[in-house]
Amino acid sequence: MDCAVYLDGVREETDRDPETLDDTLADLTGQDFLWIGVSDPTHEEMERLGGALGLHPLAIEDTLAPHQRPRVDRFSDHLFLSLRIVSYSDDDITTSEVNICLGRHYVLTVRHGGPHLSMARHRAEMVPDRLKQGPIAAVHALVDTIVDRYEDVAAELVTDVEEVESSVFSADRTRDSARIYRLKRETLEFRHAVAPLRDPILRFAQVAEPEDLRPYFRDIGDHLQRALDAIDSIDSLLSNALNAHLAQLSVQQNEDMRKLTAGATLFAIPTAVAGIYGMNFEHMPELTWTYGYPACLAAMGGACLYVYWRFKKSGWL
Amino acid sequence: MDCAVYLDGVREETDRDPETLDDTLADLTGQDFLWIGVSDPTHEEMERLGGALGLHPLAIEDTLAPHQRPRVDRFSDHLFLSLRIVSYSDDDITTSEVNICLGRHYVLTVRHGGPHLSMARHRAEMVPDRLKQGPIAAVHALVDTIVDRYEDVAAELVTDVEEVESSVFSADRTRDSARIYRLKRETLEFRHAVAPLRDPILRFAQVAEPEDLRPYFRDIGDHLQRALDAIDSIDSLLSNALNAHLAQLSVQQNEDMRKLTAGATLFAIPTAVAGIYGMNFEHMPELTWTYGYPACLAAMGGACLYVYWRFKKSGWL
Amino acid sequence: MDCAVYLDGVREETDRDPETLDDTLADLTGQDFLWIGVSDPTHEEMERLGGALGLHPLAIEDTLAPHQRPRVDRFSDHLFLSLRIVSYSDDDITTSEVNICLGRHYVLTVRHGGPHLSMARHRAEMVPDRLKQGPIAAVHALVDTIVDRYEDVAAELVTDVEEVESSVFSADRTRDSARIYRLKRETLEFRHAVAPLRDPILRFAQVAEPEDLRPYFRDIGDHLQRALDAIDSIDSLLSNALNAHLAQLSVQQNEDMRKLTAGATLFAIPTAVAGIYGMNFEHMPELTWTYGYPACLAAMGGACLYVYWRFKKSGWL
Amino acid sequence: MDCAVYLDGVREETDRDPETLDDTLADLTGQDFLWIGVSDPTHEEMERLGGALGLHPLAIEDTLAPHQRPRVDRFSDHLFLSLRIVSYSDDDITTSEVNICLGRHYVLTVRHGGPHLSMARHRAEMVPDRLKQGPIAAVHALVDTIVDRYEDVAAELVTDVEEVESSVFSADRTRDSARIYRLKRETLEFRHAVAPLRDPILRFAQVAEPEDLRPYFRDIGDHLQRALDAIDSIDSLLSNALNAHLAQLSVQQNEDMRKLTAGATLFAIPTAVAGIYGMNFEHMPELTWTYGYPACLAAMGGACLYVYWRFKKSGWL
Amino acid sequence: MDCAVYLDGVREETDRDPETLDDTLADLTGQDFLWIGVSDPTHEEMERLGGALGLHPLAIEDTLAPHQRPRVDRFSDHLFLSLRIVSYSDDDITTSEVNICLGRHYVLTVRHGGPHLSMARHRAEMVPDRLKQGPIAAVHALVDTIVDRYEDVAAELVTDVEEVESSVFSADRTRDSARIYRLKRETLEFRHAVAPLRDPILRFAQVAEPEDLRPYFRDIGDHLQRALDAIDSIDSLLSNALNAHLAQLSVQQNEDMRKLTAGATLFAIPTAVAGIYGMNFEHMPELTWTYGYPACLAAMGGACLYVYWRFKKSGWL
Numbered sequence A, B, C, D, E: 001m002d003c004a005v006y007l008d009g010v011r012e013e014t015d016r017d018p019e020t021l022d023d024t025l026a027d028l029t030g031q032d033f034l035w036i037g038v039s040d041p042t043h044e045e046m047e048r049l050g051g052a053l054g055l056h057p058l059a060i061e062d063t064l065a066p067h068q069r070p071r072v073d074r075f076s077d078h079l080f081l082s083l084r085i086v087s088y089s090d091d092d093i094t095t096s097e098v099n100i101c102l103g104r105h106y107v108l109t110v111r112h113g114g115p116h117l118s119m120a121r122h123r124a125e126m127v128p129d130r131l132k133q134g135p136i137a138a139v140h141a142l143v144d145t146i147v148d149r150y151e152d153v154a155a156e157l158v159t160d161v162e163e164v165e166s167s168v169f170s171a172d173r174t175r176d177s178a179r180i181y182r183l184k185r186e187t188l189e190f191r192h193a194v195a196p197l198r199d200p201i202l203r204f205a206q207v208a209e210p211e212d213l214r215p216y217f218r219d220i221g222d223h224l225q226r227a228l229d230a231i232d233s234i235d236s237l238l239s240n241a242l243n244a245h246l247a248q249l250s251v252q253q254n255e256d257m258r259k260l261t262a263g264a265t266l267f268a269i270p271t272a273v274a275g276i277y278g279m280n281f282e283h284m285p286e287l288t289w290t291y292g293y294p295a296c297l298a299a300m301g302g303a304c305l306y307v308y309w310r311f312k313k314s315g316w317l
C-alpha cells in the first residue's frame, strides 16, 4: 500500500494504518487529499479501506472483482472508474485492471496485476501546480498515463499487421491465416479494453470540477478516439488481408494446376508415340527404316519442344 | 406454488389459497409484501391469481404464453418483467422463461420449465435488511441471480470457441464448419435471451424506488453489457474461425495438388523412357548393348531422384 | 362490400349504399361506428366512398395503389394504416395488402387480394365490451390478427431453415445454395412487410385514445419486435449456412482430390513396372528366369498393396 | 429558357428578358409566381439570373457546378434544392442533375443534361387549384415527377436481378460475376442519387407552407423510402447471388474433378493390363493360350464396365 | 514564418519578431487580424508564439505533436482546428497535418510537412471584402482549399478503381488482389483524414460569427460529405471487386481443370489402344493383317477426333 497526503499539491508521508484513515481524512480541507494505492488487496483489506473512506458496497465489490468493464460510475459522494492497462508483445495483448475511487478528499487506486502505477504518480508529482487542484488531478494523471499507452500499443500492432501484409503478398507460399486470426483476436481484446471508456470520459469531461481540468479530460477522450480509430483500421486491414490471402491461395492453385496440366501433357506425348511404335503389327514399315528410331525420337522431342514453347508463350508454365 | 409474506424483510409462512390472497394483500402495509412463486401454471390458476392480485389481462396472458421477448413492461399499478434463464452444455444453449409481476405489495414469479428459483429466494432472505425495502428487493435478487448466470455461460462458450480454434489450426485435417455453425447458432439464441433486456433494465435503474436500489439495478445493467460484449466477441471469433478454416482447407488442397503433380511426374518419367525402349524399331543400337538395360534403369532412377530432389527443394513434396 | 354499424359494441346491419353513408355517419354518436370492408375496389368506388367519409385525396390514392410501404399516416381528422398480410408455403412468402382508414365514427378496410378479413371481424365481435370503445377497437382487432400471423410464418420459415441445415451437414453431396438463396430472398420480402410497421405502431401506442387500449397496441409492437428478431435470426442462420456449405464443398473437393491422387498412384505403379519389362533390351536377365513373370506380378501387387495401406493409414483413401 | 408567370394558378406568358425579371417579380402579389426553367446555363447567364432573383452567391455557384449532392439548403430568403433525375437502360444507371431555387414569388429550375422537365410543368398546370398555393406547388410537382421515376427504375433493376438469378442457378456454366458486379455498382450509383434526399424532404414536409401541402411532401418522403427499400433489397440480393455463384462454381468444379478421376481410372485399367501382357518374360503361360487375347480383352472390358457402374451408382459420373 | 496584419481586409507587412507580437495584437481593433504561418516549428518557437498569443497549453502541445485526429476544439478564448492535407499518387495516399489556432485577432497555422499553404492565402487575399470579416474568413479560405483537394483525390482514386475493375474482368489471368488490398488500405487512410472533420465543421457552421459566413462553412460540410460518399463508394466497389476476382479465379480454375481432363483423355485413348496391340499374345489376328497398322492408327485418330469434337461441343475445350 502506497499512501500519502498531498497538501497544496505537495506530497507528505502519512500514517498508512487504515484504522486512522478516517481521522486523516477528516483533517483535510480545501483541495488537499489522500492518495492511496493498493495492489491485489484481500477481501478484508478492501472492506476496511472502503469502510474508512465511506465507499458504497458495490464500489467495494467492484474493486475486488476482476473483469470489470471499463467505465465511470457515480455513487452518492464518490466516483468509481475502472480501466485496463494494456501491453503487447509476441502478437499477444495482455490487459490488467485498475479500479479508481475518487472522493472529495481522496483517490484510491486498486490494481490487479499489471505494471506498477508509480510512473503516473511521479508524473503527477512533478507538476504540483496541477495537484493543487485536488484529487481529480491525480485521477487525470493516472488515466492520461494509461491511455497514452493505448496509442503505443496500437502502433506496435500496426507494425505486425504490416509484417502480415508483406507475408501475404510475398512470392513464397506462406500460411498466414493463423497469424491473421490471432491478430484479429487480440485486436478484439484490445477494443474491449478501450471502447467502453470513450463515452464516459467525454461525458465526465463536461462536468469535471474545477472547470480548468475539463480540456485535459477532453484531450484524453480525443486520444481514446484516436486509439479506437487505429483499432478499427487494424481490424479492417486484417479482414482484407485474410480475403487477399484466400485470393493468393487460389492464384497459386491455378498456377499449380496449369503446371500439372503442362507437365502431364509433356510426358503424355512420348508415352503415346512410344506406345504406337511398341505395337506388334507385322506390317509397320517405319520399324524397318534405318533411321526410323532416331526420326521417331526427333519427332517426339520436337513435339515436346513445340508444346513446351506453346505453354510457355501462353503463360501456363 | 411457493408463497410467503415478508414482514419487515423477514419471511413468514402464509395461507397459499389464492382465494384469500386479496385479504392477505389488503393487510400489508409499508414495505411488507407477498412473494408468490408459480411454475407452469394452468390457464385457470393464472386467471385466479391474476384476479386476486389485480393484474392487467395482458399481463396474465403474457405470463402464460411462452416465447416472450425479454422486456420490462409497465401497467397502471404493476410492472411486468420477462427474463430468460440460460444454461449451456454440449454446445447447446437452453433457455427457459421467467415472468415476474411486481406490484405495490407483491412479487409474482411464473416459471416455464428451467431450474428452480429458490436459490434467488434464499440469497435474498439472507439479507433481510435489503428485503425491508419492499418487493423490488425481491425482484433485484431474482434478476441478479439470473443475469450472473449469463456471464458464466458466456465463459463456458468461450472455452468451446477456444477448442474450435485449436482444431482449426491443428495440423490434422479437421472438419470444423459444422461445429462452428452450431456454436454461432447457439450464440444467436443466447443473444436473443440477453440483448433485449439491457436497455429496459438501465431505464428501470433510473426510476426505481427506493433510490438506494438504483445502483444495484445499474450494476445488473453493467453485467448485462459485459455478457453482451462477450457474446459479440464470441460471434466475431467464430466468423473469423470459419474464414480461417476455409483458408486452411485451401492450403491443404494446394499441398495435395502439388503432391499429386510431383507423384504423377515421378511415375511418368520411367513410364515414358520404358515406352521408348519398348518400341520395335529394328535399328535401336542401345538395345543390343550389354549394359543397355542396367544403364537405362540407372538413368531412370537418376532422373527420378533428381526430380524428387528438385520437388523437395522447392517445397512441393 | 361488408358494411355494418356497431352501436354500443353490437353489430347491426345497415344500408350499404355509399350514397347514404354520410347520413348514416351523421347519426352516429358516442363510440358508435361504421365498419366498412371493401376488396379490390375500382377507382370510382373508392372516390365515392372516400367522398362520403371525407377522406384526404392522398388517402384515397394510397388505398387504391398497391405496393404501399407498411405505415401509419395521420391526416387532419383520420388515420391511414397500410399493412401486409403474409402467408408462406413451398419456400415462398406471399404478401397481400390491407389499407385501413380510421375516422371518428368509421373504420374502412381496403383489401387487395389475400385472405378475407372476416376472421378479425368475428374475433372483434366476440368481445363487444371492447368494441364499445369505438372504431379503434376494430383497428386493434385487425392489426392484431394480421401481426399474430407474422409469428406463425416466422416459425414455418425456421422449420425450413432447419431442413437446409440438415442438408448442408448431411453426409451426402447436396446442392444447397439455390435453396439458401431462395429462403434469404423470401426472408428479405418478409422483413419488408414487417419492419416498417414497428416504430409507427409503438408511436401510435403512446397516443391512442382511449388510453385503456394503449397496452394492447404496445403488445402488438412487442409481437412485431419478436417477429423481427426471428427474421434477423433466420437471415443470419442462412448466411452462416451458405458459408458452411462452401466449407463442406471444399472439404469434399479435398477428399476427391486425395482419392484421385491415390487412385492414379495405384495404377501408375504396375504401368511403370510393366513398361520396364516390356523394353526390348537383349540383355535383361530377369526376362529369362522361370519365375520372372510371377515374381514381377507379385512385386507389382505387393507394391500396390503397400501403397494402398499407406494411403488408408494416412486417411487419403 | 422557359419562363412564365402563374397568376392565381393560371399560366401567362411573360417577358423572358432577365433584365426585366426584377420588375416582373416586384409586381407579383399573393401566391402568384414566376416559373423559370433553364438548361445548361453559362456562368454569365446564371450571374444575371441570380442577380435578378437575389440568389445567394453560393446558390448561384451550386446551380452551376455539377455533381451536387442531393439536398435541401436554406438561404436567408430562398431555398436551394438539388436532385438527380435517374434513368436506366442496358444495366446502366444514368443520372442528370436538376437544381431548384424557390423564393417568395419564383421557382427557378436549372437542369444539367438529362430529360426535359416539361412533363412536370404540364402535370402541375393541369391542377391550377394546387398552383394557386404558390411556387411551392411547382416545386412539389417537380420533385414528385422525379421521385416517381425512382420507383420505376428500381422495378427495372429488379427485373435484371431476376435475370441474373436465373443465370446463376441455371444448369449451364455461366459467368455471372461481371454482371453482378456491374449491377451492384449501378445500384450504388442509384443509392447515392436517392438516399441523401429522404431526410431533408421529410424535414421540409414538417415546415412547408401552406400547411395543406405538407401531406404531399410527406408522400414524396414515403416514396423515397420505398425506393430506398428496393435499393437495399437489390443490393443484398446481388451480394447473395454472388455468394451463391461461388458455391455453384465449387459444385461444378467438384463434379468436373470427379469426372476426371472416373475417366482417368477407366483408361488406366486397360493401360495397366495391356502393359503387363506387353512384358517380354519368356515364361508367361497366358500368352500362348489360344483364347488368351480375347480373354484378356474381355477381362479389361469387364473391369471397365464394373468400374463404370460403380462410378455411376455413387454419382461420380 | 509568414506573418502579416490584415487591416480592413488588406494585407500589410509587420514585424515578425514573436517578442513584439503581443504589442501588435494589442493594437488591433474591429475585424483586423494577424495571420501567422509556421512550418515544422521547434518546441521553443511554439512556446514563445503560444505565450504571445495566449494559447492554452494543450493547444500548444497539439500543434507540435503530429498524428492529431482531425477535429475542432474550443478553448476559453480561441479555437483549435486540426486538418489533414491529402495528396495521392501511385496508388498511395499521403497526408500531412495543419493545425490552426483562431483567436479574436489572429490566425495561426502550423504545418507539419506537406505542401505550402500560400495558395489558400492568395485565394483569400483576392477577396478583401471577405477578409474584412475578420480572422474567421482566413480560416474559411484555408479549410475550403484543403477540403476542395479531397474531392480531387477521390476522383483520382475512382480512376484507379476503374483500372482495377478492367483488370479483374479482362480476359487475361491477372493477379489483382494485391492492388485491391493496397487501394482499400489507402482508402481507409483517406477516410481517417476526412471523416472526423464533417460533424465538427457542421456544428461550427451553426455558431460561426459573423452569421454571413455560416453558409460558407455549411458548404464546406457539404463538400466533406460528398468526399465521404465517394470514399464509401470506392471502398465498397473494391470489396465487390475482390469478391468478383475470387469468382473469376474459380471460373479460370474450372476451365483449366476441364482442359486438363480433356487433354488427358485425348492422350489416354491412343496410349491404351497402343498398349493393347503391344501385348505379346501369340494369337492376335489383327497383328498379321496387312492393313492392321494403318487401320489401328485410323481408329485411334478417329476416336481422338470424335472425343475432341464432343469436348468442343460441350464447351470443355
Ligand SMILES: [Mg+2]
Residues within 6 Å of the ligand: A092, A093, A094, A186, A189
Ligand atoms: Mg491476449
Ligand SMILES: [Mg+2]
Residues within 6 Å of the ligand: A144, A145, A147, A148, A220, A223
Ligand atoms: Mg495524453
Ligand SMILES: [Mg+2]
Residues within 6 Å of the ligand: A090, A091, A159, A160
Ligand atoms: Mg512484432
Ligand SMILES: [Mg+2]
Residues within 6 Å of the ligand: A167, A168, A169, A170, A171, A172, A173, A174
Ligand atoms: Mg505469400
Ligand SMILES: [Mg+2]
Residues within 6 Å of the ligand: A219, A222, A223, E062
Ligand atoms: Mg492531445
Ligand SMILES: [Mg+2]
Residues within 6 Å of the ligand: B092, B093, B094, B186, B189
Ligand atoms: Mg439451443
Ligand SMILES: [Mg+2]
Residues within 6 Å of the ligand: B144, B145, B147, B148, B220, B223
Ligand atoms: Mg450480479
Ligand SMILES: [Mg+2]
Residues within 6 Å of the ligand: B090, B091, B159, B160
Ligand atoms: Mg465444451
Ligand SMILES: [Mg+2]
Residues within 6 Å of the ligand: B167, B168, B169, B170, B171, B172, B173, B174
Ligand atoms: Mg485442423
Ligand SMILES: [Mg+2]
Residues within 6 Å of the ligand: B189
Ligand atoms: Mg428461440
Ligand SMILES: [Mg+2]
Residues within 6 Å of the ligand: A062, B219, B222, B223
Ligand atoms: Mg458489478
Ligand SMILES: [Mg+2]
Residues within 6 Å of the ligand: C092, C093, C094, C186, C189
Ligand atoms: Mg415471395
Ligand SMILES: [Mg+2]
Residues within 6 Å of the ligand: C144, C145, C147, C148, C220, C223
Ligand atoms: Mg396478438
Ligand SMILES: [Mg+2]
Residues within 6 Å of the ligand: C090, C091, C159, C160
Ligand atoms: Mg417446408
Ligand SMILES: [Mg+2]
Residues within 6 Å of the ligand: C167, C168, C169, C170, C171, C172, C173, C174
Ligand atoms: Mg450435404
Ligand SMILES: [Mg+2]
Residues within 6 Å of the ligand: C189
Ligand atoms: Mg415486394
